[in-house]
Amino acid sequence: MKSIQISFVVNGKAVTLSSAPNRTLLEILRDDLGLTGAKDACGGEGECGACTVIMDGAAINACLVFIGQADGSSVETIEGLEDNGNLHPLQRTFVEAGAVQCGYCTPGVIMASKALLDENPNPSNVEIREGLSGNLCRCTGYVKIVEAVRMAAEEISHA
């Protein structure tokens, strides 16, 4: 198995590395770059959404991308959302609405929510639920998550 060279941008910073090709974007983010926000919860089947990051503007499961496929891309993770110590509106409203319980799914849910709001700044509750249908949460029952996204949408549109 030949190593491959990868250059991509993570949270605005250029990264170049060498890797075995059978590693996923999620493994590289967590194990090589120390960005442990994105999680593995379903064992790499694309079922749970806990590893959701934004790649070239689209929410994707980082466990379903071999690292070579991320070459040349721009990736945003939960760690890139805060700006000089100021939380992103979604991070704040998730806390305010009580949409975080154990927290394991939260980074993925927030990144899926960000991709949704980037494309549709004023989603209906149905559109929020559809946008987050690939993200499982076993604590909250989703009601407060939808509420948090709604609050962030209002805050962003009034900013």
Place this chain on the structure above:
Amino acid sequence: MLEFDFLQPQSLAELMVALDETGGSILAGGTDVIPRMRSNLFSASTLVDVSKIGELSFIEERAGEIVIGALTTHAELMNSEVLRSANPALVDAAASVGCNQTRQRGTLGGNLANASPAADTVPPLLVFDAQVRLVSSDSERTLPLIDFFVGPGKTRLGPAEVIHTVSFPRLTGAWGAAFQKIGKRSGMAIAVVSAAAAVVLDETGKVSDARLALGSVAPTVVRSPKAESILQGQQPTPKLIKAAAQASAGDISPISDVRSTAEYRRHAATVLAERAFQQAVDQAVSLVGA
């Protein structure tokens, strides 16, 4: 994770060379291949990643023919204005695939190559008599999509051959098309049963063309000639649509598996067939004389 060498051609020409030189397997969106590799259900000594080949990602209309590149994602299918006007059933089917994250990565070509009897994009393509174009370094051929599938996970794709495009003619006059699907839940669900219908009416409102395809009820997605022939040449009354839908049971051979039972599928297929036909007819009726 299994070991493999990784190649990333940037063009169709480079892809042909890579396949001829390595005999490698194609990786597109990865939403099926990667979980299968992780479960040791699929292995390859070389993976040829096609995700950077931009020339195979497009949706175009050429002289009444809709042409879709194999690397078009489900997200691109569901957001296409051309497809919304030419094949709304395909738009609805693409929107029902997985979740946003998998629709952003998964491709039409991958959905076809995977050859699942539950593939969501297949019924809406079959009711438009879609053709699939296959290319290799020294040949190209076009075959009806329905003949491309041999059985679950099996296609007529040859070694070093790739899916290039899928195409179908735009319907004209008073027509309608619809997609229906039942899964275990409304999001992230693989179809327990799916159905697509396309109907064309003549100027008197009689059916000049009726087409029905059913998914997850046979080794491949199937058309239902029995249902189609009942509507042909007739006024599409609710009673006749029901009779046609019931007749579709004679064209399917559902099995029991992890997602459902044969008995449930046989019943649900007729229900979805009726809904799809009715939705297509309602749309077509609104266009008679328009």
